[in-house]
Structure formats: C-alpha cells, structure tokens
Amino acid sequence: MAKVRIFVAGHKGMVGSALVRQLAQDPNNDVITADRTELDLTSQQVVQRFFAEQSIDQVYLAAAKVGGIHANNTYPADFIYENLMIEANIIHAAHKNDVQKLLFLGSSCIYPKLAEQPMREDALLTATLEPTNEPYAIAKIAGIKLCESYNRQYGRDYRSVMPTNLYGENDNFHPENSHVIPALIRRFHEAKEANAPVVKAWGTGMPMREFLYVDDMAAASIFVMNLDDLTYQKQTQPMLSHINVGSGVDCTIKALTETVAKVVGYQGQIEWDTSKPDGAPRKLMDVSRLERLGWTATIGLEQGLTKSYAWFLENQTGFRH
Template identity: 60%
Template sequence: MSEGLEGRIFLAGHRGLVGSAIHRLLTRRGIEPLRRTRSELDLLDVNAVRAFMASERPDIVILAAAKVGGIHANASSPATFIRDNLVMQCNVIDEAFKAGVKRLLFLGSSCIYPKHAEQPMRESALLTGVLEPSNEPYAIAKIAGIKMCESYNRQYGVDYRSVMPTNLYGPGDNFHPQNSHVLPALLRRFDEAVRKGVDRVEIWGTGTPRREFLHVDDMAAASLFVLELDRSVYERTTDPMLSHVNVGFGDDVSIAELAALIADVTGYRGAVVFDPTKPDGTPRKLLDVGRLSTMGWQASIPLRHGVEETYRWFLSHRDTLRSV
C-alpha cells in the first residue's frame, strides 16, 4: 500500500545532483513540485524559510539541498561544511514542522558511518565508532539531520524519514577535478588526457579503497519509493530509534577498477599512476541494503551502463560545466 504524493511538494535543492533527478522523476509522473533557487530562497536564512513555509504551506518536503564536495573540498573548508549543513537542515526541518508539514524526506550520506565499520555497513553501525577525519564535519551534520527527524517523530508524531545514499553519480554532477567526487573527477581527467594526448594520469591514493556507486536516477526512484511507502510498512522495517534507510547498489569496486573502467569508456590508453603519499580516505564503503530490499526496492542501473550514460552527458555539456 502506498501513501502517494498528494498535495503540495517542496523540493529543496532541485538544482543539485539528487534534487534534479528527483525533479525529473516527479515531472515524468505529472507532478510539478514547489522549487526555489538559492537567490529566491536562501535556506541559511531562517526568516526567509519561515516566510516561505507560511506562504506556500507545503504538504510534503523533500530536503535534497546540501553543501557537498569531495575529499579536497571537505579538507579545505570544514567549518563551511558543518555550519552550512547544520543551519540549512535545522531551518528547513523546524520551519516545516511549524508550518504543519507532516511528511518529510531527509537525504543524508553514507559517510555517517564509522571509518572502520563492519562491511557491508548496516544502519545499526551509526555512532559505533570514529568517523573518517577528512569528511567528519559533513558527516556530523548529516547525523544531526537524521537524529532531528527521529526526534521530531518521537516528540510530535510526524512522519519524517531519512535515506542514506552511497556514492552517487550521473547527469548533473559536479565534474571539477579537485572539488568533485571521485567518479566525475576521473571522468573529466581521463577525457582531458585523451583530448590533450597525455599519456599519464595520476590519481590520489593507492587505488585499493573500495567504493559503491549508485546512479542518481536509481537514487531518485528509491527516495520516492521510501517517501510513498505506507507508514505501517515503513515502521515495521525500521527502528524508531534508528529510522534511516540505506540506499545503495549492493556491490562495490576498487578505485583502481573504477579508473580502469573510466579509462576504457573514455578511450584513454596511457598509464594510470597512483600516488600513495595522498590520502585514501575510508578503506571501504559498502552499504547493507537489506532493509530497503525488504521494503521492496533494489537498484537497476549497472555501473558500466551508468558511466557510459554519464560520460555522454558530460560530453554534451562539457563547455558549460562549472569550473569550481
């Protein structure tokens, strides 16, 4: 049984990687959500968020807005990452509640789990160990968002759910080679090497860490699936004190394997060299998606197919992509 998506939906972060995919999916279903650009609604401004919620009165809120970035961005701007995400989440969740919003979906990240969590990582691994230092501020903000949703559910009886995606990629990603995540950064780097005739591409770390990758269209589908799931079904498969749900592909690859795949897709034939003096990050990040599978959903886009599609999108948008 489904609760559906009746009423007015506010999609916060509709221009981001996940937000844009959710928007595409909603549009295909004939639903046009409330949207605001950053210049139209600054989610860091509590008064602006309060006025928006009071005037628009959404029935459902999807919180896909976040300050995001790769290892380099997190390491160079930790204060920005923890401050902006905490403030944004607090403003949207609290003001949504005050405006009478009963249903909300919060999008987190798999970096919430401890650096050395048992693999694959179950939802119960949350707060059981030390986080990966390179993205700890961002992770703490996301953990706070999960706990805020849980706390509002317990105290006020609302239905605020959280989904924790693994590493995402796809159309609309940030392809900057330093400030983006590993998959889009490598796509751009290998593409540039092919175009410039470079015969050597250097990659941070040893190449041994393993990562799971989920196409953003799968993430959008999973998000709406979880949001629409009947509350009684959702609550039977979750713990009220641990209500977030992992969203992943269910399999992982090493960074070296990923680099080889991207080199093949882009047509790069030169050397791939790893720099072990640079940080690897978390040794492995694979989510246990058993809870979501029990609910009735699983990913459908294979990695190679997704990378090929993403590369075609990149080629068609290469000249207009942001450089920072």
C-alpha cells in the same frame, strides 16, 4: 483530484535535479522549487515565510553544502553551520506548517571511520567519525535526529535515507573539488583529447568502493517517501529511522578506473603511483533493509558511467575551469 504539492529543497544539485525530473513525470505532482536568490535556506524567518505561503504537502530535503576532503578540511565551520541551519529551518518550518511527510537526504559519512563492512544502519554513533569530514557528518547526524525527534514528539512522518557514493547528471567536474568518478571522466577525456600516452592514478587501486547512479538514488528516495506507514515501520524503529541506499555492489578503484577509461575511449596506459595514500580499504553500504522493503538499484556501473560521460560531453563548455 488535488495535486500533491512537493517542495524539493536543493533542486539544482545532482540529487535534487534528479528528484525534480522524476517527480515531474507524475501529472498528480506539483513540484515547487526556489533558488538561492528567492529563498535563503539558512534564514529561519525566510524559510518560515516560504512554507506559510506555499501550502506544501511533502518535502524532499536534498539541499546541503557539500564538497570533497579539501573543502571539508578548509571550511569546517561553514560546513557544520550551513548544514545545521538548512535542515533545522526546513524541518521546523515543515512541522509548524503541518507538513506531515518529509524525506531527509544524508550521507554515508555519518558512519564511524572504522565501521564494520558492509555498514549497517545500527552502526550510527557507535564509534569515532572520519576526522576530515566530521563537522559535515555531525550536521547530517543531527538531521536524522531532528526527523526522529519530531516523529517522537509530534507524530510526524519524517524519514531519512543515507546514500552511498553518487554520480551522474549534474555532477561536479571541477579539477580539484570533484569526487572520484567525475574526476576520472574529466582526466581520461582530456588525456584522450591530448593523445597523452599515460594517465597517472593515485595509490594501488586496491581499495573497494560502491557507487550509485543518481537516477537510482532519486527513484529510491521517492520509493521510501511513498511507502505506507506499516511497511516502513516494520523495517525501522523510532531510534533507527534512516535507511541506507546503495547498489549493494562494490568494485576496486582499479576496476573503476579501467571502466572509465573504456567508456571514455582512452587507449593509453594507466600508471599507479603507489606512494600516494589509498584511504580506507573498503566502504560498502548494507542495503538489505531497503531490499526487504522492495527496492533494488537498476543502473549498472558501466551503463551509469556511459550516461555520465554523455552528459559531460554535452555540458563541458560550462566547466572549463
């Protein structure tokens, strides 16, 4: 039996590396990767040549330029340009080289700033986006619409999944540019090492957020990619093709912070600086469609945080700055 040749774009990122780890466990899969020195995803000509040479059966499009609020605010042109180029080049090259199956990974920031909670798939394009990451969000919406359009015009089977906040192995632990979980892990670890009596946290701790361990995200992505057409189409329509992926459970930032402190083993006090902004009161994905299709998350928050901290300890020499 011929192996399935699967190209994972963005294989060095957090989600891409988790996809490679899981796909490689199946002996029927031949996982193809290429780093930036070999393959410039922003070049249409280079991507087209790569697809023409590789005889690819499936594509997981996990490549993206990503960053936190500061990066999105500072480099909006880079974020919209690079993400539009990457997804347009890969999706078009996949079509031109007769790749029938593709999975595009988006982001929960595609939904309106004031979307009703929990956020359902049909909230897309119903109101204004969060201004700070609007260029990135618009690029991700364009990716969804590219998949829908190639499906409608050419009968392709290009699907999209929208993850909630992800964390885990290969996360970004940079002190300024990281998201909340890696930032908290690093802060509490350094406070423990220094015997610091107090760690300060922003805001009131009352906002609610949802988190999903990256191995669960990879498992959900492979699950959605491999659903048979009829099962998938029963839960999606031509103009509502994307599927939310999350744990379906949220917690307060205060509870998250206390759990991270517990996992790290920090014994000091946590002080809340209520002069700092809280952000949106709640951000939760409606994952009922994915559950109806037959998938639910398996890794709870404390278990996932424990795995993340273990990975941080093993790899921290690589991100001192």
